[in-house]
Amino acid sequence: MIKVLVVGASGATGRLVVSELLERNIVVVSVVRAASSLIDTMGNHPNYQEVLANASEMPDQEISSHLKGCDVVVSCLGHNLTLKGMFGKPRHLVTDTIRKITTAILHLEPDKKIKIILMNTTGNSNRDIPEKPPLSQRFVISILRFLLPPHVDNEQAADYLRTRVGQDHAYIEWVAVRPDSLINESQVSKYIAVPSPTRNAIFDSAPTSRENVANFMANLATDSDLWSFWRGQMPVIYNDA
Ligand SMILES: NC(=O)c1ccc[n+]([C@@H]2O[C@H](COP(=O)([O-])OP(=O)(O)OC[C@H]3O[C@@H](n4cnc5c(N)ncnc54)[C@H](OP(=O)(O)O)[C@@H]3O)[C@@H](O)[C@H]2O)c1
Numbered sequence: 001m002i003k004v005l006v007v008g009a010s011g012a013t014g015r016l017v018v019s020e021l022l023e024r025n026i027v028v029v030s031v032v033r034a035a036s037s038l039i040d041t042m043g044n045h046p047n048y049q050e051v052l053a054n055a056s057e058m059p060d061q062e063i064s065s066h067l068k069g070c071d072v073v074v075s076c077l078g079h080n081l082t083l084k085g086m087f088g089k090p091r092h093l094v095t096d097t098i099r100k101i102t103t104a105i106l107h108l109e110p111d112k113k114i115k116i117i118l119m120n121t122t123g124n125s126n127r128d129i130p131e132k133p134p135l136s137q138r139f140v141i142s143i144l145r146f147l148l149p150p151h152v153d154n155e156q157a158a159d160y161l162r163t164r165v166g167q168d169h170a171y172i173e174w175v176a177v178r179p180d181s182l183i184n185e186s187q188v189s190k191y192i193a194v195p196s197p198t199r200n201a202i203f204d205s206a207p208t209s210r211e212n213v214a215n216f217m218a219n220l221a222t223d224s225d226l227w228s229f230w231r232g233q234m235p236v237i238y239n240d241a
Helices: 014-023 060-067 083-087 093-108 135-147 149-165 210-222 224-230
Strands: 003-007 027-032 048-052 072-075 114-119 172-179 181-183 191-194 207-209 236-239
Touching: 003 014, 014 027, 014 210, 060 093, 072 093, 072 210, 083 149, 093 114, 093 149, 114 149, 114 210, 135 149, 149 172, 172 210, 172 224, 181 210, 191 210, 207 210, 207 236, 210 224, 210 236
Parallel strands: 003 027, 003 072, 027 048, 072 114, 114 172, 172 236, 181 207
Antiparallel strands: 191 236
């Protein structure tokens, strides 16, 4: 049976990922802060387990113990859209957590490669390809790097997977999923996944529902053909209007 560790599980997208996985009978271990426990909503499911902790501050040994037996790690972490969340500590919430998880996996030396699925953004480019976003987008993004620490964190988290984990790691494979402008819908709708953005992420962004992001991430976690197709890439996901 597949076992998935989800960090950022209490977020708007994270909890949808947890639901999607539980519906597929996957064992889910959520890492959530105490005030954000999902026990009331998910706790009745026999496959739901919860760890109350702050993902980016977990001691290495603790994170290793939760990773034991896991096949997949999903990160839906994001900075809360408050002054403290955007400009306070931890400045590198997502990157630090990804670094901690990859280091713990390295120490575990698992028999099978562990898959990491990172929720990222179309505001970030895949420099492996390389992509060349429109000049207007690059201009605004270069300003956002100074003004918005969470954007830098998102860029660095994906860069860490691209450059430090790379394409041929002994224990880790990864996919960084890039939604465009996140919206909420009542259910999964039609969507497309493409290797690179087809629109200007700043001036011509398109909706991507969190339900579709969660569905795509759950498919990645459970469908080995889909995983093989996107492994080591940064698929962009748009609602198919
Ligand atoms: N908004 C957009 O249009 C857009 C587009 C593309 C990509 N994205 C990216 O998508 C990601 C997720 O978006 P979302 O709307 O689903 O996020 P969200 O609802 O804000 O959820 C964020 C998650 O991160 C956790 N978190 C925040 N600060 C934390 C901290 N200091 N320590 C530990 N956990 C912390 C939250 O936990 P708590 O519940 O405890 O606060 C929550 O589980 C973000 O990285 C965002 O940048 C956004």
